[in-house]
Amino acid sequence: MAALRTLHCPPGCDVCLYGPMSEQTILILNGPNLNLLGTREPAVYGHETLADVEALCREEAARHGLEVEFLQSNHEGTLVDALHAARGTHAGVVFNPGAYTHTSIALADAVSGIELPVIEVHISNVHAREAFRHHSFISPVARSIVIGAGTNGYRLGIAQLAHLLTEE
Numbered sequence: 273m274a275a276l277r278t279l280h281c282p283p284g285c286d287v288c289l290y291g292p293m294s295e296q297t298i299l300i301l302n303g304p305n306l307n308l309l310g311t312r313e314p315a316v317y318g319h320e321t322l323a324d325v326e327a328l329c330r331e332e333a334a335r336h337g338l339e340v341e342f343l344q345s346n347h348e349g350t351l352v353d354a355l356h357a358a359r360g361t362h363a364g365v366v367f368n369p370g371a372y373t374h375t376s377i378a379l380a381d382a383v384s385g386i387e388l389p390v391i392e393v394h395i396s397n398v399h400a401r402e403a404f405r406h407h408s409f410i411s412p413v414a415r416s417i418v419i420g421a422g423t424n425g426y427r428l429g430i431a432q433l434a435h436l437l438t439e440e
């Protein structure tokens with residue numbers, strides 16, 4: 273007799289009573305100036321482009337059986353809209369809000385409002401940089417935070433989100 277699915281069933285499992293587990297989609301959301309990755313201050317942000325980051329996110333997500341929607345915008349309202357749209361359709365969000373991290377109550381309210389696990393990611397170690405980068409409006413409402421791990425931070429954020437999704 274087929275087993276009942278558990279929270280720890282691998283993606284694509286075909287022995288469960290309920291058949292293969294459907295893939296969940298996560299949103300990888302990037303804020304202003306991250307479209308310039310690869311050419312923008314490479315000593316701070318590295319040489320990888322946003323397309324490289326998208327590829328590594330898709331690879332990491334696939335390892336966890338997750339689908340990815342990958343977005344970048346330089347506009348605060350567009351980022352708010354993307355967070356709202358994720359509610360009900362996405363399992364969680366890995367979010368690098370760029371400079372809006374340090375200024376945006378609107379994005380913090382959106383993160384609180386959607387009631388999804390949101391992992392805040394920063395490529396650089398913001399605490400080793402200018403004082404204005406030390407405060408984040410997002411951190412108090414983020415589920416987890418990854419800072420200063422370079423673009424590997426996106427991998428860590430996705431892995432953490434996958435971990436949370438198997439627990440919940």
Ligand code: DHK
Nearest residue numbers: 305368370371394395396405
């Ligand atoms: C990216 C930015 O664009 C900055 O404004 C933040 C963050 C840091 C990062 O490290 O990914 O201060």
